[in-house]
Amino acid sequence: MTSVSDKSVVKKSGGLGETISVVVQALLLALVIRTVLFQPFNIPSGSMRPTLLEGDYLFVSKFSYGFSKYSIPFAPNLFSGRIWASEPQRGDIAVFRKPNDTSLDFIKRVVGLPGDRVQMRGGVLYLNDVAVPRVKVGQINNPDVTEVNRPVDVYRETLPNGVTYDTLDLTPNGIGDDTREFVVPAGHYFMMGDNRDNSADSRFDVGYVPFENFIGRANIIFFSIAGKASPLELWRWPSELRFDRLLHSVNGTSFTPKSQ
Template sequence: MSLETETKASAGSGWTETAKIIVQALAIAMIVRVFFYQPFNIPSGSMKSTLLIGDYLFVSKLSYGYSRFSFPFSPNVFSGRIFAAEPKRGEVVVFRLPQDQSLDYIKRVVGLPGDKIQMKHGVLNINNVPVPKVYKDEFSNVECDPYYRHCRRVNYKRFVETLPDGGPTYTVLDLEPDGEFDNTDVYEVPPGHYFMMGDNRDNSSDSRATVGYVPFENLIGRAEIIFFSAAIDEPDGMRWYSPWTWPFDIRWTRFFNLVR
């Protein structure tokens, strides 16, 4: 075999090995995405200030087991859940919207099956017991319309809520005292369903309004960690057309923050 032939054979072998590595890496990534962790991005402000528009996070599918909504295209091959584990009160959950099963929503679980949930003057009540809500500070945010044609600075009051029975502590925003969703009827959560609310209490489409009670089957997974964040909702946020500005448009301090 000539030197030229040996060189061509070596190059062909190198490309084959590279192709194998790429295929194996893609296969592993697909397995992780389908069965373990799925990336999601935050497109709206309903979970501010816990989650911001432009946050990218991993959602654990193992947390609650698997339903048909856990898999791409939601194949209707079985009902219920496999390896089921119920969510805990206070966890931030991605779920499929009951009214439109093509849409993914992310909210906080505040009501478990059998709970009675009510808002009274902006205070969450669970089973007739007010959830402690303590003023923390002001949260200021520049908010723009989808096409950035108009922006304005919005100032919220930020409070700390602590759920009962050793539940988590987290922050919620209140824009308007005694707003539309600050006083509600009593919601009694039916068996096999959950009551979801956004942390941005005056600007969240959740179980108080159009979302309603969320079936256990519709849960996709628990939000775990933010792995990337870009200020896409701000006037000069994440200028994709100018790569030299990206280091200033990325929210570096949000990387690897756990979702609480």
């Protein structure tokens, strides 16, 4: 009788060619995720305090508003306008390309929709001649949040669609507290920072933002570190990592001010 023994055959690795193939596939997958789904951004300035702080790292959903040429790395001029478009909602925190310098990514809150009349009067936001409800909810005395070494008044605004968020009032009667009336053109949006006295936004040189310039909607903070530290400086994590901000949703929420 002839016995037949099973033999397991192990295929050897294809060497350099297989490694290159795996790397290329991984890069293509990362490109698709970054272009179509989510893109990581870090916050480089204090214009969105207290909602977003310098050192926050967040995911931006690219599919929220559809896709324009700015959704693709290096913004190749493949098409104009947007495909699979979904319009931004009032109160959204959105990343966009600055209209007069599209090499720069900005992040602000959508306050004015196409056709809206927007104005600041005495620090109060007016939309179509109606004051947006604004209630003082306390003070923050924390330089990591306010960037100044003194207590800062915090006001909670509620937009007509119910979105609520906190704003800082660093300088009462500041330069941006009283403006002319802005009429938002068709296909454009009026963007403002929550740090009302320290934000370059549509009140100033940013102007109206075309829908095409939108990159995506801010979604969730996945990492946050203070003290202008780099995430790679692991030895600073114990003292600088902001554990209370990790996995925070940033749209449609407000952070309760705490006096210290």
